[in-house]
Amino acid sequence: MLSRRTLAGAVLLAFAFATPASAQNTVKIGTVLSVTGPAAFLGEPEEKTIKMYTDKINAEGGIKGKKIELVSYDDGGDANKARTFATRLVEEDKVVAVLGGSTTGTTLAMIPVFEEAKIPFISFGGAIEIVEPVRKFVYKTPHTDKMACQKIFEDMRLRKITKIGIISSTDGFGKSMREQCLKVAKEGGVEFVADETHGPRDADVTPQLTKIKNTPGLQGLVHTGFGQHGAVVTRNVRQIGLQVPFYQNHGVASKSYIELSGEAANGVRLPAAALLLAEKLADNDPQKPVVVAYKQVYEKTANQPVSTFGGHAYDGFFILIEAMKRANSLDPQKINAEIEKTKGFIGTAGIVNMSPTDHLGLDLTAFKMLEIRNGDWVEVKAGS
Amino acid sequence: MAEFLQFLFSGLTVGAVYAMVALGFTLIYNASDVVNFAQGEFVMIGGMVTVFAAAAGLPLPLAAVLAVLIAVAVGLLLHALAIEPARGASAVTLIIITIGASIFLRGVAQVLFDRQAHGLPAFSGDAPIRFMGAAVLPQSLWVLGGAVATFLLLYLFLDRTLLGKAVLATAANRLAARLVGINTRTVMALAFGASAAIGAVAGILITPITLTSYDAGTLLALKGFAAAMLGGMGSPFGAVLGGLLLGLFESFSAGYVSSTYKDAVAFVTILLVLFAMPSGLLGRRAVERV
Numbered sequence: 001m002l003s004r005r006t007l008a009g010a011v012l013l014a015f016a017f018a019t020p021a022s023a024q025n026t027v028k029i030g031t032v033l034s035v036t037g038p039a040a041f042l043g044e045p046e047e048k049t050i051k052m053y054t055d056k057i058n059a060e061g062g063i064k065g066k067k068i069e070l071v072s073y074d075d076g077g078d079a080n081k082a083r084t085f086a087t088r089l090v091e092e093d094k095v096v097a098v099l100g101g102s103t104t105g106t107t108l109a110m111i112p113v114f115e116e117a118k119i120p121f122i123s124f125g126g127a128i129e130i131v132e133p134v135r136k137f138v139y140k141t142p143h144t145d146k147m148a149c150q151k152i153f154e155d156m157r158l159r160k161i162t163k164i165g166i167i168s169s170t171d172g173f174g175k176s177m178r179e180q181c182l183k184v185a186k187e188g189g190v191e192f193v194a195d196e197t198h199g200p201r202d203a204d205v206t207p208q209l210t211k212i213k214n215t216p217g218l219q220g221l222v223h224t225g226f227g228q229h230g231a232v233v234t235r236n237v238r239q240i241g242l243q244v245p246f247y248q249n250h251g252v253a254s255k256s257y258i259e260l261s262g263e264a265a266n267g268v269r270l271p272a273a274a275l276l277l278a279e280k281l282a283d284n285d286p287q288k289p290v291v292v293a294y295k296q297v298y299e300k301t302a303n304q305p306v307s308t309f310g311g312h313a314y315d316g317f318f319i320l321i322e323a324m325k326r327a328n329s330l331d332p333q334k335i336n337a338e339i340e341k342t343k344g345f346i347g348t349a350g351i352v353n354m355s356p357t358d359h360l361g362l363d364l365t366a367f368k369m370l371e372i373r374n375g376d377w378v379e380v381k382a383g384s
Numbered sequence: 385m386a387e388f389l390q391f392l393f394s395g396l397t398v399g400a401v402y403a404m405v406a407l408g409f410t411l412i413y414n415a416s417d418v419v420n421f422a423q424g425e426f427v428m429i430g431g432m433v434t435v436f437a438a439a440a441g442l443p444l445p446l447a448a449v450l451a452v453l454i455a456v457a458v459g460l461l462l463h464a465l466a467i468e469p470a471r472g473a474s475a476v477t478l479i480i481i482t483i484g485a486s487i488f489l490r491g492v493a494q495v496l497f498d499r500q501a502h503g504l505p506a507f508s509g510d511a512p513i514r515f516m517g518a519a520v521l522p523q524s525l526w527v528l529g530g531a532v533a534t535f536l537l538l539y540l541f542l543d544r545t546l547l548g549k550a551v552l553a554t555a556a557n558r559l560a561a562r563l564v565g566i567n568t569r570t571v572m573a574l575a576f577g578a579s580a581a582i583g584a585v586a587g588i589l590i591t592p593i594t595l596t597s598y599d600a601g602t603l604l605a606l607k608g609f610a611a612a613m614l615g616g617m618g619s620p621f622g623a624v625l626g627g628l629l630l631g632l633f634e635s636f637s638a639g640y641v642s643s644t645y646k647d648a649v650a651f652v653t654i655l656l657v658l659f660a661m662p663s664g665l666l667g668r669r670a671v672e673r674v
Contacts, residue, residue: 038599040499170644196643201603203398203594206519207639210390228501232595239512240390240519260503260595263510 026069027062027330029054029320030095032085032110033124034102037077038171038200041227041254042102045310046124047072048302050099050317063324071095075106082106086113096332097324099316101125102309105172111138120323120336122316124309126226126251127176131359137336139359141315141349142308143250143273143367145177145224146184151271151367152222152247153181153188155382161220161245165194165212167205167233169225173251174200177224193217200229206236213242220244226251231260238264245269250367254307258375266374271367275311275348276377290346311348319345319352386517391639392632393515397524397593399631400531404586405608406615406623407534408579413618414542414555415575418478422462422486423608424601425493426583429455431596432493434588435502444504452584458489459580463573471569486605493598506592523592530589534582535624541578542620551575555618614654616667625665630654 031050034043050070058067071093073085082101089095090113097120101107107125114121114137121138123130128144156164168178178195185192194215196208212221221244223233230252237246248257248270258265274287278295281288294314295306302310322345323338342361345352350366370377405423412420430451437447466481507526512519542548553561554571562568587596594600607630615626630650637649657665 036494036499040494041501044499196638198638198643199647201600203401203590204394204635205638206394207391207635208643210387211639211643214387228595228597231501231503232593235510239521241512256500260501262503 025066027066027324028069028071028093028095030089030093030098031070031072031100032075032082032089032098032106033072033100034077034106035074037075038227039077039103039106041256041307042124042309043074043077045298045302045304045307046100046102046313047074049298049310049313052297052301053314053317057321063321064328066330075102077103077106079105079109083109083113086110090114090117090119095119096330097121097320097335099124099313099320101130103172104130104176107140111135114138117332118336119332120320120339122320122339124312124316126173128180129176134357134359139316139319139339139354141312141319141347141352141360143271143349143362144180144360145173145249146180147362147364147367148177148250148271149181149184149222150188151364151369152249152269153184153190154364155247155269155369156220156245157189158382158384159220159245162190163193163217164190164220164222165196165215165218165244166192166222166224167196167198167208167212168223169200169227169229170197171200171225171227174225177249177251181222181224190220198225198233200225200227202229202232204236205233206240209233209236209240209242213240218244220247222247222249224249224251228252228254228256228260231257231265234261234268235264250308253370254309255305258372258377265372267371269369269371269380272370272377273308273311273349273366274368275306275308276370277368277379278306280377280379286346286351287348291348294348308348315345315347315349315352318347319354387639389516389518391635393518393520393524394639395632395635396628397521397527397631398634399611399628400524400527401586401590401594401604401627402607402611402630403531403624403627404527404534404582404589405604406612406627407531407538407620408582408586409608409612410618410620410623411538411551411579411582412575413612415551416467416478416572417475417555418467418482419475419609419617420576420579421479421482421605421609422489422601423579423583424603424605425486425489426455426459426580426601427587427590427604428493428596428598428601429458429489429580430584430587431504431591431600432497432502432587432598433584435504435591435596436497438504444507448588451588452581455580455584455587456577459576459578460573462580463576467572467576468569486601490599490601497598499598501595501597502591503595504588504591521593523589527589527593530585531624531627534585535620538582538620547571547574610651610654613664614657616664619664619666622664622666 075082101123104125104127107123123140168174194212198205253272275291327334327338342354350362352361354361371380408423433451506523508522550566611626611630615622633650638646
């Protein structure tokens with residue numbers, strides 16, 4: 001009897017000693033990404049990017065001698081699961097910071113957990129609600145949907161387009177961007193004359209587009225909604241012969257969007273990050289070395305074309321790593337304070353200048369207005 | 385008028401997709417009283433295998449044939465490994481098994497293939513056909529033609545061949561069917577194989593329009609099931625009718641009412657129909673077998 005109790009005690013002791021011993025040499029960073037499920041096209045490149053650079057940093061000796069230990073969870077795009085994993089990261093894994101939330105939905109579900117636990121959380125979700133109002137421990141790296149709307153309207157204004165239609169996906173991102181576009185329409189100098197929606201997996205959206213096409217005075221069209229399904233909308237626009245200038249959004253910005261849309265993609269404009277241009281950027285562009293290096297590393301390791309989504313993870317990861325180096329501490333609060341002080345960080349999305357009132361740190365110059373020509377991205381001057 | 389026609393064509397295209405999925409449900413239901421929720425995965429397999437075989441260098445027709453063969457193999461395996469060992473279990477148990485199989489197939493697909501969306505080149509070009517102001521994709525005609533051909537073949541098979549009658553007999557009363565010398569196990573396997581083939585053909589035809597991905601089957605199975613219920617479970621004609629009606633409901637409500645409520649309008653209509661006619665528009669009147 002005694003021996004069993006002794007044994008149990010020994011095991012307990014062993015654990016008690018083992019845990020702090022390993023904790024001294026590693027630093028735990030959590031990720032909750034949508035690696036499977038409908039948002040997998042976001043989560044997959046994000047996870048690959050983070051793993052890739054974690055391995056690289058660990059191979060080079062870690063952060064000030066401490067190896068990074070990733071604790072990764074896949075929420076499958078489900079906000080409920082994301083929240084469960086968030087709680088697990090805080091209570092069981094005891095991570096010092098968290099990257100992720102591939103989508104706005106999963107991010108919003110996780111925010112309360114990390115705010116309460118006072119753990120810095122850098123999201124890759126698109127919508128502005130993540131950082132507005134500013135929450136002390138929540139950051140995000142992708143441009144907001146509001147900025148995308150502003151960039152599109154800026155281009156429209158210069159092309160003298162004022163009466164426009166909007167078709168938005170009913171997914172979280174599509175809905176949120178639609179609201180932001182409607183909100184900034186007035187100051188952007190445009191007026192919405194048609195407003196339609198489509199399901200994120202609809203096989204055909206020609207009825208909605210036909211309705212928009214028949215709206216009198218229509219001069220332009222915007223689509224909000226993320227994912228490769230944007231290709232179906234693009235093809236339908238061409239199918240019914242809708243001739244007005246058509247703007248997609250940064251949520252569809254990947255090479256596969258062009259491939260899936262085929263001919264129909266030509267002439268489509270969209271605001272997107274410098275990463276899509278990479279080698280085609282001007283030589284004096286400060287982002288060029290960063291995005292070209294990331295593109296080459298990613299394409300070599302992951303064996304697939306780079307996407308801006310992986311780029312968001314790259315930005316978040318390095319903002320965190322640099323903050324951890326500056327903080328020189330494993331205290332989440334100190335790391336958080338350093339993330340907030342990020343200045344002049346050159347990422348794939350733009351140059352990041354955080355402040356206590358701005359947890360995104362990007363401005364409109366971070367967006368480039370791109371047009372698809374002959375199956376490739378071309379930067380266009382606003383209004384041309 | 386142009387507007388109306390555009391809605392009509394859109395509804396028919398989408399409806400034909402639902403109809404083909406519903407036909408797959410019908411065949412298995414007729415043979416075994418099981419609603420096979422892995423039906424959407426057959427559609428996905430058809431599309432994905434074709435995409436990947438074509439990408440590997442196979443000519444499109446050959447890739448399509450390969451996809452159908454693989455889907456049939458999966459269908460037969462599903463029957464042999466999951467349904468057959470549980471024979472004698474209640475229909476509900478078997479339905480739950482098919483839900484499990486659907487999740488399993490989706491998981492395998494995302495490991496074997498990938499998690500991206502894929503398309504196929506349209507069979508006869510991308511240039512839309514203009515018809516009285518409306519624009520139809522040639523591929524839509526392929527989908528519609530595919531649905532009609534599948535329906536005719538299935539109808540002729542069930543109604544005009546001895547084997548088809550054996551399928552219906554098995555559904556009506558398995559014990560009696562066995563007593564008159566029908567090999568019910570073969571009939572069931574046949575139903576799963578043929579149903580997988582129907583699903584795969586649908587998947588190949590629609591991929592140029594709707595794109596496909598490892599999880600494309602889930603929503604299609606749901607809509608196809610709704611279509612089959614609307615038309616009357618077990619009736620091939622009902623499946624086609626239900627599918628087309630569902631597609632038309634969606635497209636006309638998106639066009640004339642509001643795109644925000646289009647799914648709601650479609651499903652509320654189905655609910656109303658089922659309140660009035662619980663066995664669907666053309667279903668067998670429910671007879672409780674004792």
